[in-house]
Amino acid sequence: MDELARAFTSLRRETEKPLPARIADAALAIAGARRAAVYLRERDRWLLAFDSAEGAAPTDPPAALFEGAVHHGGLLWVALDAEGETHGCLALDGLEGDDPTEVAAALGLIFGSVLAASRLSRLVKDAEFEIKARLLELESLYDLGLSLSGQLDISALADEVLYRSISLTDARKGTLVVFGERGTTPLARSVGGDLLPPDAVWSWDLPEGEVALNNDAARVPTAGMRLKECEKCLVVAIAVPGRRLGVLAVADKESRDGRVLDFTPADARLLSLFANQAAAAIETTRLHREALEKERIERELELAAAIQRQLLPRELPRVAGVELAGSTLPTRQVGGDYFDWFPLSRGRLGFVVADVAGKGIPAALLVSTVHAAIHLQIDAADTIVDLVSRIDRHLQRFSAAHKFLTLFFGIYEPEGGVLRYVSAGHNPAFVARANRQVELLGATGVPVGLVLKASWREEIAVLGRGDLLCVYTDGFTEATNADDEEFGLARMEKALVSRLSQPVREISDALYGEVAAFAGGVPQYDDQTLLIVRREP
C-alpha cells in the first residue's frame, strides 16, 4: 500500500513533470511494468505524449477506439476512459500476474479520470481565457472610442488603432496608412514591416467598407494589390461615406505552436469596427483642424477690420460754410474702399474717396498703404496732381504687381466755393446744383498704380450756395438685384436729386437705403462708400 500511496502522491505533486509522464511513472510503480507509454486522443488521432522507454521503437496503438484493455503489437493497451469518453490510452509492457487485464482495467479507470479532470480543467481555463479575451475586445472597442474621441494627433491615433488591431487579432504584423490631405505625404505606421506601399494604396480597388479576408496572401493578390512578406492577411478600408481616408491591414495570425492561422470572420468584424472608429476620429480631427483654421482666419480678419476702422475718420471736420457726410459699408469684414478728410491751411478742406482693385485682405493692405502714403505726402505735395503722382510712385515701388486704385481727391476752398480735384479713373462724381441741375465730374487721368509714367490733370468746379458734391464708389452704381440689373448712374442721380432739400446725413442714409432696397437682399460683392460736401445756402 505504501508503494501505491507514493505513486499517487507523485502523480499529484510532481507537477513540474507533464501529466502523461506522471501517469506513466505511476503505472510503472503500481503495475510493475517495464515500459509504459501514454497516448492522448487529439482530433480523432492518437498522439504519443510520453514513453518511459525513451528512444525505443514506437508502437502504433490500435487503429480504432477500444474499451478496457486489449493486446496489440506485443503490448497491453489500456483505454483511459471517463464518463464514456476516451481521453487517451496507456501502453504497458512486461506486466506481470495471472490476468493483467484486470489490473490494467483498474489503472484505466483511475488514470482516465485523472486525464479527464486535467483536460476538463484545461478546457475550463481555455474557456475562461476566451471569455476574458472577448471582454478585452469589447473593452478595447469602448476604450478606443473614448480615446479617439479626444485624440487630435493623427500619428498617435494611427498608433493606437494599429496596436490594438494587431494585438486583438493576434497578428504578427500590421500597417495603417492614412492618406495625406491636399497632396501631403500619406502617414504610414507599421509593426513588423510595411505590408502596404503608402504611395500605391490610393489606387487600390477596395470598395468602401469592404473587408479583404485573404488567407492565401502569398499567392493571391488582395483587391488588386499584393501585400508584402506575409502568408495571410486581413485588410479593410478606413472610409467615411464617399471618401477613402486610409487602409488598415494585419497579417499572419499566430498560434501558440508557431503556425500561421486563418483570420476568422470575427477578426474581420473586429478590424472593420476599428477601421470605422479610426475613420470617425480622422474625420473629426480634419474637421477640427479646419474649424481651428477658420477661427484663426476669422480672428485675423476681425483684427484687420479693427485696424482698417482706425484708418477711417472718426468724426467730421468742422469747416465753416459747408455741410459734410462721409461713410463706408464694406461687404466683407475688411474692404477695399477708403475715404478721408484733410483740414488744410486757410480754411481749406481736402478729401479723398478711393476704391482699391480686389477684395479682402490684399485690398485692405493696399488701402492701408494708400492711407499712409497720403498722410505722409500731403504736406510735401505742392498740388493735387503732385500728391497723386507721389502716391503713384509709392505704389509702383512698394506694392505688388497689378495693384491699383481709383481715387477722387478734392480740395474745397470755402471762399468762393472753389473745388479743385483730380479723378484718377474714378466713377464720375455728381455736382447737384441747388436748382436740381446735375453735372458729372469725369476722370482726369488713369487709375493710380496702373501704368508707368501716368499723368493727371487738375480740374476746377465751383459750388454755388446750396450746391452739393457727391463722390461715391462703384459699390453704389454696380449694385445688382435678383434680375442681375445694376442700380446704375441714373437711379443714383434720381435718388440724389429727389432729396436735395434734406440734410446731407439723411441724403447719405437714404442713398444707402435705396441701393439696399433695389438689391432686395441679393448679396453684394463690392464695398459702398459715399462722401457729400454741400455749400451752405
Added chain:
Amino acid sequence: MSETCKVSVERRGDVAILWTDGYINNQGGEEIAREAYSELERGARALVMNLEKTRIVNSIGISILIEVLEKVMERKAVLAFCGLTPTIDKTFRIMGLAQYAAIYPTEDEALAAVAATA
C-alpha cells in the same frame, strides 16, 4: 516597433529584472519564458518584468505570461510588472494576470515591493 521582442536580464541578489523591448507575441513570450525559467532555475525568488518598451501584447503572449506566472507560483516566488502602458495595464487586469502578479508604475516601486516580500 521591432517585430522581434528582445529581452534583457539583470540579476540583483534574489531578484531578476527582465526588460522587454518589442511586441510580446508568441516569439516574445517564449523569449521571456526562457529567461524567466532560467532565472528561477538559478534560484531567483522574485521576477520584475519592466515592459516600458513594449506597446503590444497579444493573447498568445498573455497565455505564455500566465504560464510563467503559474511556474513562479509553483516555486513560491513572486512576479511583478512595471512600466505598463495604460492599454497593457488594463489588458493584464482583464486577463487575470494582475490577480496573482502585482503591477507597479515604476521599476523602483516594483523592486522595493518585491524586496519586502521575496
